[in-house]
Amino acid sequence: MIILVSLFATAYRAAAQDDLSPQRKQAIDSLALEKVRDLSKYISIIGDKKTPWSDAQRVIERAVELFMENSEVGVSSLGRQDVNYYKVREYFDRLMQLNYDKVTIDWYKIQYVSDLVKQPDGTYVGVITVYQRFQGYDKEKGLVYEDTTKKDITVYVKRKETQIGGRLIGFWDVMLGDIRVKETSK
Amino acid sequence: MSEIASKIRSFHWQRMMFILLMALMVAGTDSCKSTGKMSKKERKAQIENAKRQLQPIISGTTTLSYDEQKRIVGEIMDKNLNDPVLNEMIIQAQQKLKTLQAEQAQARAQKIDVARAALYDLLLNKDNKTADELEKELGAIKRQNLKDTEIDELIAKVEKKIADMRSGGANLPVRAQLENAFTTIANAGKTGNLTLADNTIQKILQLFASDDVPVLIIISREGSIVDYDKPTTIRRYLNFLKDTKASKNDIDAIMTDANGKIKGLDLIKK
Numbered sequence: 466m467i468i469l470v471s472l473f474a475t476a477y478r479a480a481a482q483d484d485l486s487p488q489r490k491q492a493i494d495s496l497a498l499e500k501v502r503d504l505s506k507y508i509s510i511i512g513d514k515k516t517p518w519s520d521a522q523r524v525i526e527r528a529v530e531l532f533m534e535n536s537e538v539g540v541s542s543l544g545r546q547d548v549n550y551y552k553v554r555e556y557f558d559r560l561m562q563l564n565y566d567k568v569t570i571d572w573y574k575i576q577y578v579s580d581l582v583k584q585p586d587g588t589y590v591g592v593i594t595v596y597q598r599f600q601g602y603d604k605e606k607g608l609v610y611e612d613t614t615k616k617d618i619t620v621y622v623k624r625k626e627t628q629i630g631g632r633l634i635g636f637w638d639v640m641l642g643d644i645r646v647k648e649t650s651k
Numbered sequence: 652m653s654e655i656a657s658k659i660r661s662f663h664w665q666r667m668m669f670i671l672l673m674a675l676m677v678a679g680t681d682s683c684k685s686t687g688k689m690s691k692k693e694r695k696a697q698i699e700n701a702k703r704q705l706q707p708i709i710s711g712t713t714t715l716s717y718d719e720q721k722r723i724v725g726e727i728m729d730k731n732l733n734d735p736v737l738n739e740m741i742i743q744a745q746q747k748l749k750t751l752q753a754e755q756a757q758a759r760a761q762k763i764d765v766a767r768a769a770l771y772d773l774l775l776n777k778d779n780k781t782a783d784e785l786e787k788e789l790g791a792i793k794r795q796n797l798k799d800t801e802i803d804e805l806i807a808k809v810e811k812k813i814a815d816m817r818s819g820g821a822n823l824p825v826r827a828q829l830e831n832a833f834t835t836i837a838n839a840g841k842t843g844n845l846t847l848a849d850n851t852i853q854k855i856l857q858l859f860a861s862d863d864v865p866v867l868i869i870i871s872r873e874g875s876i877v878d879y880d881k882p883t884t885i886r887r888y889l890n891f892l893k894d895t896k897a898s899k900n901d902i903d904a905i906m907t908d909a910n911g912k913i914k915g916l917d918l919i920k921k
Contacts, residue, residue, distance in 0.1 A: 489871045492878055492920075496880060503894075506896065523890065624878075629865045629915075630915050634867060634879050636881050636882060637880065
């Protein structure tokens with residue numbers, strides 16, 4: 466009897482994952498978008514020269530946790546054709562040490578270009594595009610560099626389960642993949 | 652006249668004195684019967700009466716309090732009626748009283764447990780009740796007159812809390828304290844006042860059992876299916892509010908431990 470109940474519960478949970486209602490699907494769509502918005506705020510903090518070093522380090526840790534292992538971030542510049550790709554931690558370390566007196570980074574138009582679609586392994590995969598406005602300032606000369614970059618971020622969303630305080634929690638783990646540069650303009 | 656005097660002289664005074672003495676002795680014996688020793692009839696009546704009094708105590712059908720029952724059994728024992736059936740009934744009644752006492756002790760312990768939990772709830776005031784509402788619930792607990800030191804101390808704490816609430820003190824309900832802190836931290840992050848954000852984080856962490864208390868964020872609830880964001884901890888969540896400069900979740904549930912500290916926090920997307 467216990468085995469039957471257990472099997473039923475497992476099947477029920479599996480069904481809960483397989484057949485997402487529009488409301489639940491919308492919830493995970495929003496969750497993934499929210500993670501990208503969180504990343505945009507982390508990038509802004511890490512790049513900000515006024516951010517205390519300890520805070521920047523803490524935020525880098527949180528930002529790195531958003532990504533899948535070995536993910537890369539593309540970096541472009543108006544002065545060169547090619548795009549350099551860095552592992553996420555290296556990207557954030559470089560971002561913190563940019564040679565400007567003041568840096569502002571804003572992400573906007575954060576939206577899906579490819580909806581989350583379920584893969585055979587149960588993971589939902591989609592692509593979110595963002596526009597990044599970068600401005601670098603010099604103490605004496607003021608604004609010395611700015612560009613706008615369109616970037617595509619692959620997102621992976623998978624339902625997982627964990628025990629917390631005796632409760633079985635079903636949560637959606639959102640992981641970001643590579644950030645690819647699509648175009649850079651002034 | 653001389654005839655009367657002659658009759659008096661011829662009266663047998665010694666016989667008269669003897670009769671009087673006997674009469675007094677008989678009267679004396681009667682009076683002893685009413686105050687000390689009982690007649691068989693009276694003893695039998697008292698035994699029957701005692702049995703009648705003990706029967707509902709033994710069967711548990713009496714409506715008398717424990718103290719009254721104890722008094723009755725004690726009085727019957729004091730009479731020392733020395734009847735085998737009655738003696739057996741006294742033993743049964745005493746056993747019944749012991750059971751009753753144990754049940755009452757257990758019931759009291761349960762009442763104290765319930766009152767303790769209710770008082771902790773009032774202290775935390777998770778449901779954001781007003782001072783009047785808290786006082787009403789406190790009054791119901793006080794009326795139980797539990798005479799327990801811990802309960803009395805908790806009652807005093809709740810009374811102080813109510814007084815603080817009425818005087819506009821900072822002793823806000825936990826839910827309100829958390830909501831205020833979340834807003835303060837997010838706004839401080841927005842305005843770049845990191846000192847205020849960090850101070851508020853340190854202050855609010857004191858409400859929690861530890862910095863690693865789990866925080867769950869509900870992103871969707873559809874019938875029995877609840878979807879959560881990836882679990883985090885309270886310290887991380889508070890820093891997250893500072894970093895993202897926004898508080899986008901409502902409090903869904905607060906779990907506390909025996910010390911009244913928060914051991915789990917469930918949030919829900921606004």
